[in-house]
Structures are given as C-alpha cells and as structure tokens.
Amino acid sequence: MPRKVSLSLLKLTDFRNYAVAALELDDRHVVLTGDNGAGKTNLMEAVSFLSPGRGLRRAAYADVTRVGATNGFSIFTRIDGMQGDVEIGTGVDTTDETAARRLRINGTTAKTADELTDHLRVLWLTPAMDGLFTGGSSDRRRFLDRLVLSLDPAHGRRASDFERAMRGRNKLLSEGRFDPAWLSGIEEQMASLGIAMALARQEMLGLLSRLIEESGEETPFPSASLKLSGFLDDQFDRAAVDLEDQYSGMLRDGRYRDAAAGRTLDGPHRADLLVRHREKEMEAERCSTGEQKALLVGLVLAHARLVGNLTGHAPILLLDEIAAHLDEGRRAALFDLVDGLGGQAFMTGTDRAMFSALGDRAQFLTVAHGGISL
Ligand SMILES: Nc1ncnc2c1ncn2[C@@H]1O[C@H](COP(=O)(O)OP(=O)(O)OP(=O)(O)O)[C@@H](O)[C@H]1O
Numbered sequence: 146m147p148r149k150v151s152l153s154l155l156k157l158t159d160f161r162n163y164a165v166a167a168l169e170l171d172d173r174h175v176v177l178t179g180d181n182g183a184g185k186t187n188l189m190e191a192v193s194f195l196s197p198g199r200g201l202r203r204a205a206y207a208d209v210t211r212v213g214a215t216n217g218f219s220i221f222t223r224i225d226g227m228q229g230d231v232e233i234g235t236g237v238d239t240t241d242e243t244a245a246r247r248l249r250i251n252g253t254t255a256k257t258a259d260e261l262t263d264h265l266r267v268l269w270l271t272p273a274m275d276g277l278f279t280g281g282s283s284d285r286r287r288f289l290d291r292l293v294l295s296l297d298p299a300h301g302r303r304a305s306d307f308e309r310a311m312r313g314r315n316k317l318l319s320e321g322r323f324d325p326a327w328l329s330g331i332e333e334q335m336a337s338l339g340i341a342m343a344l345a346r347q348e349m350l351g352l353l354s355r356l357i358e359e360s361g362e363e364t365p366f367p368s369a370s371l372k373l374s375g376f377l378d379d380q381f382d383r384a385a386v387d388l389e390d391q392y393s394g395m396l397r398d399g400r401y402r403d404a405a406a407g408r409t410l411d412g413p414h415r416a417d418l419l420v421r422h423r424e425k426e427m428e429a430e431r432c433s434t435g436e437q438k439a440l441l442v443g444l445v446l447a448h449a450r451l452v453g454n455l456t457g458h459a460p461i462l463l464l465d466e467i468a469a470h471l472d473e474g475r476r477a478a479l480f481d482l483v484d485g486l487g488g489q490a491f492m493t494g495t496d497r498a499m500f501s502a503l504g505d506r507a508q509f510l511t512v513a514h515g516g517i518s519l
C-alpha cells in the first residue's frame with residue numbers, strides 16, 4: 146500500500162469567494178457539502194494549485210482573486226508530504242492579469258512549480274470533464290498530458306519547448322523563409338522533443354493499461370482500453386532515434402504543405418487518446434452518458450493507483466460531485482475503491498447523506514457563503 150499524503154491545514158486569503166478561511170484537517174478523507182455556489186469547487190481548486198499549472202479550472206489568476214480584493218490571492222498549506230512535513234504557500238501578489246504564481250516551500254521561494262511534485266501529487270475529476278470523450282481532441286490531449294505529468298514532471302517542459310519550436314517553424318514558413326539550414330535545425334529540435342513526448346505518453350498508457358487489465362474484475366466501474374492515434378500510429382516499438390529521423394523527415398517533406406496550411410500538420414500536437422469500453426467493446430463516445438462517466442471514474446482511479454504504485458505515495462484526489470449520479474450501491478463501492486487507494490480524497494456534494502457510507506473514514510464539513518464549518 147502506498148504511503149498516505151495528507152493536508153492538515155489549508156488557509157485561503159482573497160481566494161474566489163473566500164475573504165479569509167482556515168481549515169484544519171486530520172488525515173481522513175474530506176467531504177465538503179453545501180448549497181450550489183457555496184464555494185465547494187473553489188476549495189478543491191485551491192488544493193489543485195498545489196500541483197504545477199493553473200489548477201482544475203485552468204483559470205486566469207486574475208479571475209481567482211476575490212472580486213473586490215486589492216492584492217492577489219494566497220493559499221497556505223501544511224502537508225504530511227512525500228518527504229515529511231512541509232509548508233507550501235502559493236498565490237499572486239497583484240491583480241495584474243499577467244502576474245505569475247509565486248511559490249514558497251518551507252519558506253524558500255521555489256524555482257519552478259515542478260518542485261511541488263517532490264511533496265505531493267494532486268489528481269482531479271470534475272463535472273467539467275464529463276464531455277471528455279465526445280468533445281474535441283485538444284481536451285483529451287490535455288487530459289493525457291496531465292496523466293503523464295503526474296508521473297513524469299519533465300513532460301510539461303518538453304511540451305512547452307516543443308510548442309515554442311513549432312511556433313518558430315510556423316513563423317518561418319508563413320513568412321516564406323525556406324532557409325534549409327535554419328528550418329532543419331528547428332525540425333531536428335521538434336523531432337527530439339516531439340518523439341520524447343510521444344514516448345512518454347505511450348509509456349504511461351502502457352503502464353496504465355497493464356494495471357487496468359490486472360485489476361479488471363475487482364471494480365464496479367467499466368474498464369477502459371486506451372490507445373493513441375494521430376501521430377506515428379503503431380510504430381512505437383521502434384528505437385527512438387529511428388522515430389526522430391522519421392519525424393524530422395516528415396517535417397522536411399511537409400514544408401510546402403504546412404506553409405500552405407498555415408500550421409504544422411504532423412506531430413504529437415495532433416495525437417488523440419482513443420478510449421473504448423472494454424467489456425462492451427464500444428468506443429467511449431458512443432457509450433451512454435452514465436457509462437461515459439463511469440469509464441472516466443474508472444480511468445482516473447486506475448491512474449491514481451498507478452501514481453501511488455510508482456511513487457510509493459498515494460496522490461491527493463479531488464473528486465468534485467462524483468457521487469451525484471450514482472445509486473446507493475455504486476456509491477458505497479466507489480467510496481471503498483477510493484479509500485482503498487490509501488490516500489486522502491476530497492469529495493463534494495450538495496447532500497451530506499449521500500456520503501454516509503464513508504462513515505468515520507471521512508471528516509464532514511459544511512461550506513456556506515465563503516465559510517467552512519464542521
Ligand atoms: N474571483 C471571485 N470572487 C468572488 N467570488 C467568486 C470568484 N470566483 C467565483 N466566485 C463565486 O464563488 C461561488 C462559489 O463557487 P463554487 O464553484 O465553489 O460553488 P460550489 O459550491 O461548487 O457550487 P455547485 O454546487 O453549484 O457546484 C460562486 O457563486 C461564484 O460566483
């Protein structure tokens with residue numbers, strides 16, 4: 146069983162609808178209930194800022210700062226983390242829209258947000274993700290890359306470096322500057338970064354698929370089969386150098402086509418995550434709404450187990466309104482499954498009774514008007 150990581154203190158200042166709020170917790174799960182608009186998802190969002198990136202809403206920081214506040218927002222936490230007790234503070238100092246998020250770990254300014262992953266991993270599932278299988282491929286790529294990131298923090302850097310190189314190439318092509326030496330240099334960089342990205346995705350999906358296969362019958366949620374498509378399909382058993390050569394060749398041959406299209410048509414930025422309902426042998430996008438949600442829950446929980454297995458520490462899970470659509474039996478099974486991951490999970494709903502099957506495995510809090518009480 147992976148070791149537990151848990152939040153023992155969460156303090157918010159001018160964060161969304163919270164002017165000041167402080168929450169002391171023990172290491173059990175956290176159930177947050179309250180009316181619509183009370184601030185439940187906002188609290189989850191605050192916890193999601195303990196991972197690199199812009200949190201579970203992918204918000205602009207100016208929107209996160211409480212309306213009417215004159216400075217930015219801040220979050221302070223005390224965590225029993227992967228390397229023992231740690232204090233993490235984050236926020237922005239101004240309401241300036243372009244401000245970057247600052248981060249302090251044990252009182253010292255962190256160089257990059259990746260340092261957070263030395264202390265905890267945070268994963269989430271929110272209602273905003275319900276359309277994942279039916280929506281556009283960019284959402285699925287982002288989902289996929291988040292799955293990779295929580296195992297391999299360097300993935301984010303690779304992806305942003307790739308994007309930057311690709312923008313450089315697109316710009317040269319759009320300006321008609323077909324300087325072969327210059328273009329080849331950029332394309333080789335894109336090839337090495339792009340293949341590294343694709344391989345990291347493949348590796349994570351391979352590990353996740355194996356874990357899903359091995360734990361097949363145990364869960365009340367359908368299991369997913371996962372596949373990448375759209376970039377060098379079915380070729381990832383070849384050596385990385387060969388793949389890089391192939392991709393840089395594709396880019397070289399595609400210069401005129403890409404110039405005409407105004408963008409790069411081949412690459413990891415075109416990949417898609419194909420998900421199938423294993424038992425029904427059906428593409429996820431053709432499954433019912435409830436089946437899609439169940440698939441997604443199964444997938445996120447399997448990934449949480451994978452993160453726990455590989456890092457030795459269970460991730461903190463943010464499950465927003467996850468129990469709402471489930472009948473009593475499935476809810477109880479879900480709670481057992483979440484509890485079995487060995488970590489601390491935050492769960493929200495409008496009705497406390499919905500979580501009664503958790504019993505004393507959870508602490509129950511009420512959220513109302515930007516305040517939190519027992
Ligand atoms: N920057 C902000 N300043 C002040 N209030 C904000 C800010 N951003 C969002 N809010 C408000 O916070 C409130 C709570 O939002 P939140 O999404 O957390 O509610 P919730 O409890 O999850 O509700 P639901 O049950 O409907 O999901 C909303 O009324 C929203 O308008």
Ligand SMILES: [Mg+2]
Pocket residue numbers: 185186187465
């Ligand atoms: Mg909500």
